[in-house]
Amino acid sequence: MSRWKPDARRRLQEAALELYAEQGFAETSVASVAARAGLTERTFFRYFADKREVLFGNESELQDLLVTTVAEAPEDATPWEAVSRGLAAVATHLQPRREAALTRARIIAAHPELRERELSKVSAWSGALEVVLAERGVRSPAVVAEVAVAVFRTAFQRWVSGEEDLPALVREALDDLADVVTGSTSRPHEPGRRSHHR
Amino acid sequence: MSRWKPDARRRLQEAALELYAEQGFAETSVASVAARAGLTERTFFRYFADKREVLFGNESELQDLLVTTVAEAPEDATPWEAVSRGLAAVATHLQPRREAALTRARIIAAHPELRERELSKVSAWSGALEVVLAERGVRSPAVVAEVAVAVFRTAFQRWVSGEEDLPALVREALDDLADVVTGSTSRPHEPGRRSHHR
Numbered sequence: 302m303s304r305w306k307p308d309a310r311r312r313l314q315e316a317a318l319e320l321y322a323e324q325g326f327a328e329t330s331v332a333s334v335a336a337r338a339g340l341t342e343r344t345f346f347r348y349f350a351d352k353r354e355v356l357f358g359n360e361s362e363l364q365d366l367l368v369t370t371v372a373e374a375p376e377d378a379t380p381w382e383a384v385s386r387g388l389a390a391v392a393t394h395l396q397p398r399r400e401a402a403l404t405r406a407r408i409i410a411a412h413p414e415l416r417e418r419e420l421s422k423v424s425a426w427s428g429a430l431e432v433v434l435a436e437r438g439v440r441s442p443a444v445v446a447e448v449a450v451a452v453f454r455t456a457f458q459r460w461v462s463g464e465e466d467l468p469a470l471v472r473e474a475l476d477d478l479a480d481v482v483t484g485s486t487s488r489p490h491e492p493g494r495r496s497h498h499r
Numbered sequence: 500m501s502r503w504k505p506d507a508r509r510r511l512q513e514a515a516l517e518l519y520a521e522q523g524f525a526e527t528s529v530a531s532v533a534a535r536a537g538l539t540e541r542t543f544f545r546y547f548a549d550k551r552e553v554l555f556g557n558e559s560e561l562q563d564l565l566v567t568t569v570a571e572a573p574e575d576a577t578p579w580e581a582v583s584r585g586l587a588a589v590a591t592h593l594q595p596r597r598e599a600a601l602t603r604a605r606i607i608a609a610h611p612e613l614r615e616r617e618l619s620k621v622s623a624w625s626g627a628l629e630v631v632l633a634e635r636g637v638r639s640p641a642v643v644a645e646v647a648v649a650v651f652r653t654a655f656q657r658w659v660s661g662e663e664d665l666p667a668l669v670r671e672a673l674d675d676l677a678d679v680v681t682g683s684t685s686r687p688h689e690p691g692r693r694s695h696h697r
Contacts, residue, residue, distance in 0.1 A: 441675035477639035
C-alpha cells in the first residue's frame with residue numbers, strides 16, 4: 302500500500318477541528334491529531350509547523366482566490382468594483398463551509414494567542430492585495446487593500462456570530478461604507494435602513 | 500525621600516526603548532530596564548505585565564483621544580467627518596513624538612511576536628470606536644470603525660517608513676479612499692495625482 306495520502310492535509314485539518322472542539326485546544330497534542338487522522342506525527346509536521354498552524358491552513362488559498370479575482374476583473378472595472386468582486390468570490394467560497402468556520406471561530410475566540418495569529422494572517426492578505434491593486438494602477442493601493450480586508454473582516458465577524466449569508470453581509474458592508482464615505486448617512490437613525498442591522 | 504516616582508511610567512518606557520534599540524529586545528531583561536530607569540523590578544511590574552507591554556503603554560491613551568474626539572465632533576458633522584477629526588487628533592498628538600515612534604517601530608518590525616501584539620492592540624481601537632460611532636447613530640459602526648483604523652494604520656506605516664508629516668498622510672489616505680469608493684479613480688495612472696505617492 303502506498304504511504305502517499307492525497308487528502309492528508311484535509312484530514313489533519315478536520316481531525317484538529319474535531320479534537321480542539323471536543324477536548325479543548327490546550328489539551329490536544331499533535332500526536333492525537335495525527336492519530337485521529339490515521340497519520341503519523343511526522344506527516345503532521347510535513348504540512349503544519351505546529352498545532353496552531355493547522356487552523357490557518359486555508360488562509361493562503363483564500364488569499365489566492367481574492368488576489369486572482371481582483372487581478373482578473375475587467376479592465377474597465379473601477380478599483381472598488383474589482384475589490385468588491387474579489388471579496389464576493391471569497392465569501393461565496395466560504396458560504397458552504399459555514400459549519401466548520403463556526404467551530405473554528407469558537408476555538409480561536411477562546412485563545413488570545415490564536416486571535417493574534419488570526420489577525421496576523423489576515424493582515425497578510427492586505428499585502429498581497431496591495432500588490433495586485435498597484436498593478437491595476439490604483440493610486441493608494443495600501444489604503445484600499447487595508448480597507449478591503451477591514452470590510453471583509455467585519456462581515457466575517459457577523460457571519461460567525463450568527464448571521465447566515467456571508468456574500469450578502471459583504472455586499473452590505475461595502476454599500477454601508479460607500480454611504481458613510483460619501484456622506485449620505487449624515488441623518489442619523491434613518492429608520493428604513495437600520496432594520497437589517499444589528 | 501519619598502519612594503513615589505511621579506514619572507516612573509514614562510521613565511520605564513524611555514529606558515526600555517533605549518535598551519531594546521541598543522542591545523536588542525531579546526537580550527534586554529526587565530531588571531536592566533528597571534535599573535536604567537533608576538527603579539526596581541517590582542516597580543516595573545506595577546506598570547507593565549511584561550517587557551513587551553512596555554512598548555504598548557500609550558495605546559490606551561491614543562485610543563481615548565480618538566474616541567473622545569469622535570464623540571465630541573459637532574452634532575451636524577457626518578460620521579466620516581467625525582472619524583476624520585478623531586484620526587487627525589491622534590496624528591497631531593503623535594507628530595512631535597516621531598523619533599521615539601521610529602525607534603519603537605524598528606524594534607517591533609524585527610520581532611514577529613511584537614508585530615502580533617501591535618496588531619492586536621490596534622484592533623482594540625476599532626472596538627472602542629465602534630461604540631462611540633453607534634452612539635452617534637452611524638448605521639454600520641463596526642465597518643466604519645474597522646475602516647478608520649485601517650486607514651490610520653496605512654498612514655502610520657508610511658510615516659514610520661520615512662515620510663515626515665503624519666497628519667498630512669492621514670488626510671491623504673482619507674481622501675484617496677473617498678476617491679476610490681466613489682469611483683473617481685476609474686482612470687488608472689492619472690499623472691497629476693500620483694506624484695506625491697510612493
